[in-house]
Amino acid sequence: MPREEQVCEIITVGNELLTGRTLNTNSQWLAERITQIGGFVRRCVVVRDNVIEIAEILKEALRRNPNFIIVAGGLGPTYDDLTLDGVAKGFKRRLVVNKRALQMLRTKYRQMWKKGVIEKYELTEARIKMARLPSGAIPLLNPVGTAPGVLLNLDSCILACLPGVPSxxxxxxxxxxKQVIAERTGRVFSYSRTLNVEGIVESSIAPLLEKIVGRFPDVYIKSHPQGIEGGISRIRIEFTGRSRTKGRVKVRVSKAAQELAKVIRKRGGSVELV
Amino acid sequence: MPREEQVCEIITVGNELLTGRTLNTNSQWLAERITQIGGFVRRCVVVRDNVIEIAEILKEALRRNPNFIIVAGGLGPTYDDLTLDGVAKGFKRRLVVNKRALQMLRTKYRQMWKKGVIEKYELTEARIKMARLPSGAIPLLNPVGTAPGVLLNLDSCILACLPGVPSxxxxxxxxxxKQVIAERTGRVFSYSRTLNVEGIVESSIAPLLEKIVGRFPDVYIKSHPQGIEGGISRIRIEFTGRSRTKGRVKVRVSKAAQELAKVIRKRGGSVELV
Incomplete structure (x- = not known):
């Protein structure tokens, strides 16, 4: 594990996530990418499109002193895109038209006009809204759509707001x-192996697992019961390690998996290590 | 909307959710079901398998005075199944072997033994762990697996803990x-319609949308841009209403959708109402 963890909290904004109408793939994607580049995701939260809720959740997150707060959703042009209003309220910043953000939007809408997507080129109030950033914020170029991302330095914490459209x-x-986070985490290697187990139930594996966990505190081991079918219990056990040195993490993860495989075999279970 | 909302918060527990290894379908499923039976999901949180984190998040949730806190994950027999430890710590309850829960486990393991899933019938420490509930809790029968669910009355709030295995x-x-929640919400009708829009960008719809929202405050309207392909912008707009009377919600949702469709058509967009 890196010496100084870069702790991240992920906030996704949208009523559709709280009614279950939309599956929160954004939160998973961000968690996976942040983990891949060496960050540590401590918490994920979903809130609805409401200024007070967004402001509250941001203040709560900041009080826990993470290195990064990543927000997805609520940056668009419509009445319920309220993330930046929430940031402004939560951290007592004014919303001001950011010149660089406005230039980004100008370029985007000019391109759209040239391509015939919009009938005439104009910066309407709804479009300028996307350039109204909390004072001190930096816009991040949106290579796919219109609303720029927003980066705001909150002393020891970096707040980043991204649109909710996945692409x-x-x-x-x-x-x-990515670069901003990776610069802070440095290089971290992650390694995983999976043990597929049959013919032994999770409660019988539990005491064996606990012993291995005690011997390999640097390896994270998690069992996922897959159910019992035709009288046979199936469990998937995952082993994950992270380290600054590639060789070490591979050795430790593999060794932990092999040792558990051995004791499970002794107890009559069949195992496959992948 | 019901006069007294039954506010729910959903907490899902598991490191695999925070590394992005597992997509959080549990949170979506719970949110969708709770919404369907008339509850209002205000917040969803994901935390890792850590007693202190679980205890903290539970206390935070309770401070916001929801009617229900639903937790999924961390009820199994292994070392990192820590939800009930978190409940005990957060709400200062002792963990005690619950007689009814123990009886449920006895029945389960006896069945497994008879079916040949386990070699011998015995209540090991790892199995008894699943019957150690916070004092005052009620076990809920698990019709699929072994670990019972747990219901705990916290004065004005009901806390329910469910296993993380989706089935x-x-x-x-x-x-x-379901019954416990539905009893409190009473009968609530939900109705949705979708408007598929082409040939107009979201920022052009924004001011039209805002007017309709102002006229139909009881209908929740959300636009989801689907991207621009071949020079044509596509947007999905969803209209949702909830009411105690079935007729009213249908009329209001349909009317809001039709009125927006009309103004979008006037502006040159093509619409399909489904």
Whole structure:
């Protein structure tokens, strides 16, 4: 594990996530990418499109002192895109038209006009809204859609706001945010192996697992019961390690998996290590 | 909308959700079901398998005074199944072996033994762990797996803990928890319509949308841009209403959708109402 963890909290905004109408793939994608580049995701929260709720959740998150707060959703032009209003309220900043953000929007709408997507080129109030950023914020170029991402330095914490449209969120993350996080985490290697187990139930594995966990505190081991079918219990056990040195993490993860495989076999279970 | 909203908060527990290894379908399923039976999901949170984190998040949730806190994950027999430890710590309850829960486990393991899933019938420490509930809690029968669900009355709030295995979570919810929530919400009708729009960008719809929203405050309207392909912008707009009377909600939702469709058509967009 890196010496100084870069702790991240992910906030996704949208009523459709709280009614279950939309599956929160944004939160998963961000969590996976942040983990891949060495960050540590401590918490994920979903809130609805409401200024007070957004402001509250941002203040709560900041009080826990993370290195990064990543917000997805609520940056668009419509009445219920309220993320930046929430940021402004939560951190007592004014919303001001950002020149660079406005220039980004100008370029986008001019392109759309040339391509015939819109009938005439104009910067309406709804469009300028996307350039109204909390004072001190930096816009991040949206390579896919219109609304720029927003980066705001809150002393020891970096707040990043991304659009909720998945392709736009991913585009801005890959183009701008990834580097900002990776610079802080440095190089971290992650390694995983999976043990597929049959013929033994999870409660019988539990005490064996606990012993291995005690011997390999640097390896995270998680069992996922897959149910019992035809009288046979199936469990998937995942082993994950992270380290600054590639060789070490591979050895430790593999060794932990092999040792558990051995004791499970002894107890009559069949195992497959992948 | 019902006069007294039954506010629910959903907490899902598991490191695999925070590394992005697992997509959080549990949270979506619970949100959708709770909404369907008339509840209002205000917040969803994901935390890792850590007693202190779980205890903290539970206390935070309770401070916001919801009617229900629903937790999924961390009820199993292994070392990192820590939800009940978190409940005990957060709400200062002792963990005690619950007689009814123990009886449920006895029945389960006896069945497994008879079916040859386990070699011998015994209540090991790992199995008894699943019957150690916070004092005052009620076990909920798990119709699919072993770990019982847990219901705990916290004065004005009901806390329910469900296993993280999706089939078990759903089984307990449908068998026991659904009724508890539905009894409080009473009968609520929900109605939705979708408007598929082409040839107009979201920022052009924004001011039209805002007017309709002002005229139909009881209808929730959300636009989802689907991107621009071949020079044509596509947007899906969803209209949702909830009411105690079926007729009223249908009329209001349909009327809001039709009125927006009309003004979008006037502006040159093509619409399809489904």
């Amino acid at each position: 736009e969120m991913k585009g801005i993350f890959e183009e701008s945010l | 078990e979570m759903k089984g307990i919810f449908e068998e026991s928890l």
